[in-house]
Amino acid sequence: MTKKPTSSASQERELAKTVKESKAPAISRAAAILRLLGKSPTPLGLQAIARELGLVPSTCLYVLRALVAEELVSFDPDTKRYSLEAGVLTLARHWLRRNQFTDLAQPVLDRISQQFDVTMLGVNIVGLDHMIVVATSQAGNNFQLSAQIGSRFPALISATGRCIAAFGDYPEEELAERFETLRWDDPPTFEEWKQQVEQTRTQGFAVDAGHYISGVTVVAAPVWKSSGGPSHALVAIGIGSALQRSGLPELQDAMLNSAKALSSQLSGEI
Template structure:
């Protein structure tokens, strides 16, 4: 067990629970540590950005703890809040419904509702797929472009329809932002298509994607166009339930169309 790490975490937790900044002597007494030990640990936390120095030689936590915890909280909240919207979408489309998150260059299926159809798309909760190959991943990548840094210029091809280069992917993501939806045309698994839309939280951050997937013979281009409105509406409704208001959001992570005006349809992509 790393005692240095434990002391650092104890110190951080104590500061986080304190209503006022604390000095070295106070912290040493409260945690039964030496002042030199507390001072060294505080300097490490300051250097890492978790603690800042205050006037009078005291210390307080920065907002980095909030930034660290926010994605975890969002993942937990979005699944619970998403359930009724996913159920409605399942009733409307009769296809498999996914709620997905972005992890580096992959999507992770956080939750799903199976299609009642005898032939349906296979996936599992906790499963992964390359984000550039699936609709939910494209929807997320369109608003999380920093994730493209995890991809090579030449992309691995999984089917004849897979986007093969980063340049082509960037062009498609731009189209996602313009048209309000994106499509997976059998790019991850041959014969499986889908549609997904981006979900924003109360801070305007793209935290998830909600979408449908199914066999290509059912989710043909006509069906995808028909279902795009209901998928986008589900994503919008879920975003509102999470506290998202595009009129008031103006952060850099909010979608371009959300700054000061109501957006057109949220981006959809095939799950």
């Protein structure tokens, strides 16, 4: 799932729009800067950050200095460039320590990954905005298909997106609008996608057979923490031909049963 979740330009437009529309602009600007630095492969200078986010340089500098003071961003006085500081790891550790799903899902991911030789992800669903990878397990023998913890993807993309649409109470107009922004290797039409969403609602899990990434099959099963839409999902990623040989129906059953068990644990039913 590392493949082009959104284009760089669309991500930048989204960040700029968030900053512009926010009722708490200081917080929004700080979050946008942290996200930009997080996805940048190299440290960035003040002008580059301000330009990418559509900020006035003086305003951008004010926010950067505050983030440096909080040890969330580091500043190199020699290069005059900014990058993420280790303080963000402290926040992430605190969140992961309190996230019950991560602890419960990890052994499940490890077991399914080894049994079916697939890459397994546990994702946190944030409404129709995006999903975030919070746990991973990589089998040793399969072709490397992976995503790092903290990776963000558009909410409606791939198999997980079908789960979100199937089990969330979202107007079709809003789904259609967001669907148009998605990037696929082999994009389905919206009508085809709606049929796949309906199938997901019936069978309880979703399959993306090469639409998102050509030649790659993605299976997703939703996990609930409470009533309403799913809060998380289990995701399996593998080469389509290999999964057909190793037992795709068995993988689907394992995913569905594991997701149901996790839902019961998270909701306190067991």
